[in-house]
Amino acid sequence: xxxxxxxxxxxxxxxxxxxxxxxxxxxxxxxxxxxxxxxxxxxxxxxxxxxxxxxxxxxxxxxxxxxxxxxxxxxxxxxxxxxxxxxxxxxxxxxxxxxxxxxxxxxxxxxxxxxxxxxxxxxxxxxxxxxxxxxxxxxxxxxxxxxxxxxxxxxxxxxxxxxxxxxxxxxxxxx
Numbered sequence: 001x002x003x004x005x006x007x008x009x010x011x012x013x014x015x016x017x018x019x020x021x022x023x024x025x026x027x028x029x030x031x032x033x034x035x036x037x038x039x040x041x042x043x044x045x046x047x048x049x050x051x052x053x054x055x056x057x058x059x060x061x062x063x064x065x066x067x068x069x070x071x072x073x074x075x076x077x078x079x080x081x082x083x084x085x086x087x088x089x090x091x092x093x094x095x096x097x098x099x100x101x102x103x104x105x106x107x108x109x110x111x112x113x114x115x116x117x118x119x120x121x122x123x124x125x126x127x128x129x130x131x132x133x134x135x136x137x138x139x140x141x142x143x144x145x146x147x148x149x150x151x152x153x154x155x156x157x158x159x160x161x162x163x164x165x166x167x168x169x170x171x172x173x174x175x
Contacts, residue, residue, distance in 0.1 A: 024162035026055075026168055027073060027130070030083035031063045035146050038091075038139025038153040042083040045160050058168055066113045075120060075126035081167050082115045082134045083160065085153070092152035094159045096167070099132040135163045 029045025032039040043062040050060040054114075063070075066082075073134055083100070089095060094115045101123045102116035113121075115134055137160050140150040149157075 004116075025077040026058045026076045026079045026081070027162060028058065028060045028068070028081045028083065028168075029063060029070065031066050032060070032085050033064060035144055037141040037143050037145040038137070038140050038149055040045045040135050040147050041085045041139065041149060041153050041157065041160070044149065045157050045164075048157065049161055049164060055168060066115060066118055068113060068118075068121060071118055071121040071125055074122040074130055074132075075128060077130045079131045079167070080133075081164050082132070083164065084115075084136050085139040085142075086136040086137065087139065087142075088136075088150045091138050091140035091150070092156040093138040094135050094156055094161050094163060095134075095138075096103060097134045097136070099134050101129050133167055135160055135167070 006045035028046060028049060030044070030049075032042035034040045034043060043064070044060040046060050050062075054060070061073075086095070098123055099116055099119060101120035103120040103124075115132065119129045119132055137156040140152050142151075
C-alpha cells in the first residue's frame with residue numbers, strides 16, 4: 001500500500017447496490033495506528049472497502065482509536081464488523097471472532113476502548129447491542145512506518161476484506 005496523509009477519520013455511506021443483507025444496518029469500523037506499520041491495516045482495509053460497491057445500509061468508518069462516542073453509532077445498527085491488527089498468530093493470518101459485550105475488557109489507556117468494552121457501553125446506555133465480529137490480521141512489524149504495511153500484511157488485506165464481505169452478506173440477526 002502506498003503512504004497516505006490522513007488528517008480526519010473517514011466515514012462513508014455505501015452507494016446503492018443490492019445484496020443479501022441490504023435491509024440490515026451494518027457498520028464496519030477499521031481502527032489502528034497509521035504510524036505503527038502493520039497496525040494501520042484496520043484503517044487501510046476500511047478505506048479500501050469504502051470504495052465499494054457495498055450493499056445499501058452499510059457504513060464504513062476509519063479511526064485511529066475506538067472512542068466512547070462510537071457506542072451511540074453501535075446502538076443504531078444491527079451488525080458491526082471491527083477491523084484490526086493483532087500480535088497473535090502467524091504474520092498475515094486472518095482471523096474472524098464473534099464478539100459479545102464484556103465490561104471487564106477494560107482498555108489500558110483512557111482515550112481508547114476495546115470493541116467488547118464499547119459493546120458493553122452500548123448495552124448499558126442504550127439497552128441493546130448489534131451482532132459483532134472482529135476480523136483481524138496478525139502483523140509482522142509494528143515499528144514506526146506511516147501507512148506502510150509489511151508484505152505479508154499487505155497481502156492479507158484481500159482475505160480480510162473477503163471475510164468482511166462474507167459477514168455483510170450473511171443473514172441479518174433475528175429481531
